[in-house]
Amino acid sequence: MDYAAFFQSRIDALKSEGRYRVFAELARRNGAFPAATRYVDGETAPVTVWCSNDYLGMGQNADVLAAFHAAADECGAGAGGTRNISGTNRHHVALERELASLHGKEAALLFTSGYVANQTALSTLGTLLPDCVILSDALNHNSMIEGIRHSRAEKHIFRHNDLAHLEELLAAQPIDRPKLIVFESVYSMDGDFGPIAEICDLAERYNALTYLDEVHGVGLYGATGAGVAERDGVMDRVDIIQGTLAKAFGVIGGYVAARADICDTIRSYGQGFIFSSALPPAVAAAACASVKVVRSTPSLRETHQERAATLKHLLLEWRLPVMRSPSHIVPVLVGDAERCKRATDMLLEDFGIYIQPINYPTVPRGTERLRLTPSPVHDDLQMRRLVEALTAVWRRLDLQAAA
Numbered sequence: 001m002d003y004a005a006f007f008q009s010r011i012d013a014l015k016s017e018g019r020y021r022v023f024a025e026l027a028r029r030n031g032a033f034p035a036a037t038r039y040v041d042g043e044t045a046p047v048t049v050w051c052s053n054d055y056l057g058m059g060q061n062a063d064v065l066a067a068f069h070a071a072a073d074e075c076g077a078g079a080g081g082t083r084n085i086s087g088t089n090r091h092h093v094a095l096e097r098e099l100a101s102l103h104g105k106e107a108a109l110l111f112t113s114g115y116v117a118n119q120t121a122l123s124t125l126g127t128l129l130p131d132c133v134i135l136s137d138a139l140n141h142n143s144m145i146e147g148i149r150h151s152r153a154e155k156h157i158f159r160h161n162d163l164a165h166l167e168e169l170l171a172a173q174p175i176d177r178p179k180l181i182v183f184e185s186v187y188s189m190d191g192d193f194g195p196i197a198e199i200c201d202l203a204e205r206y207n208a209l210t211y212l213d214e215v216h217g218v219g220l221y222g223a224t225g226a227g228v229a230e231r232d233g234v235m236d237r238v239d240i241i242q243g244t245l246a247k248a249f250g251v252i253g254g255y256v257a258a259r260a261d262i263c264d265t266i267r268s269y270g271q272g273f274i275f276s277s278a279l280p281p282a283v284a285a286a287a288c289a290s291v292k293v294v295r296s297t298p299s300l301r302e303t304h305q306e307r308a309a310t311l312k313h314l315l316l317e318w319r320l321p322v323m324r325s326p327s328h329i330v331p332v333l334v335g336d337a338e339r340c341k342r343a344t345d346m347l348l349e350d351f352g353i354y355i356q357p358i359n360y361p362t363v364p365r366g367t368e369r370l371r372l373t374p375s376p377v378h379d380d381l382q383m384r385r386l387v388e389a390l391t392a393v394w395r396r397l398d399l400q401a402a403a
Contacts, residue, residue, distance in 0.1 A: 018338030019359045024348065030065075033057050034378055036354070047354045048382055050372050051163030055220060056300050057377045064290045071285035074322060077188065079278035083110075083267075087278035096287040099255050102218075102226050102291060104240050107263035110255050110284070112214050112276050114244035117254030118143035119150065120272030122182065124212065125262075126151025128269060129178040135169055135208070137161070137194065138185040142215060144182055153180075160187075163198050170206040179208035184214035185228035187365050189371065191325025194227050200237040211240045217250025220328060224295045249290040253279050303376040304328060311374045311383055316386045319401045320394065323369065330372040331358075332390070334399060338359060340368040343393050351389035 004070040014020040025039040028226040032047040056062055069093055081087035092110055097106035126132050132153040138160045148155050158166040174177060181203055183194045203210045214227035222230030229235040245253040267273055273306040315322040323331040334340040347353040359368045
């Protein structure tokens, strides 16, 4: 086999569809987010970032940075091993306690990323629960899909947010068969919410466990930032909550929060936990500081929601095709992979605005889009410049305006 020709053919296929990803080399500027510096062939240029998942700008928060520096000075750079072998540091333990408290659960378990948290927790639960059947929302994240697949448990996909279809699938199972309902609070590409209370009702009726991915909700919703389940007053009814430290909290890492026996089971059997080196202590300390700041600062969430609403209004005012979403996610429809990529290239090269194109397989073909993520530190002038640039690009590419 001509291996080189094979691999090149796969890359060429992506390029021909307009789906080949080109990474922008950026340096975030501490204290100046969303401003960044772009590097191209030894040259630099200023850019404004409009697609970061650092939703609240906590990656540059003074308390977070101070905690990071202090822990690095105290403990050094790395954890020194897996959590089982010399890698459990006091900063990991403190962070897990803080996360358990945030979600009102008995325990929490820390992972190196939200992806690993989902993949490990779901594969472990699906494998260990005898004759388990997993019911998964059709729009669940890839990390959840992979965790379910690796569990080898029987699975059924229910239509997105379709409670009647979910109940139909649940009713078809014996009441005493182990069942796990897996869903999200905020679906990050369309920006809609999952019906958490109603799914909990069904879980209780049909004797199922609930597993809620709050990665795009934690820090951003609820009185203390515990997520959409807290906002909706149903956090205590959800069995397992999974979250990330890399979005609203601005650091890195993932976790699950649940009863102590559930977390201990995942800790003891989950291969993605057992065989992964622990997060650096400085990262854990920074994340813990961030959780504490976000919990105690509701004004961050209020400003974040205002900024998202203001941008949506401005996009509609300029007749740009913003997709309606009740959350902080602001998707703008393009509907073609090649022109989506061209639009983002123009925005970066001609206007110094960085937005990454969202194409298949992240979203279905024909729904390619720009995904904007305004933060509390995106000001009115930056928003005005963004919509002016988008309008110019839409005209150049003859893209469809809003109806």
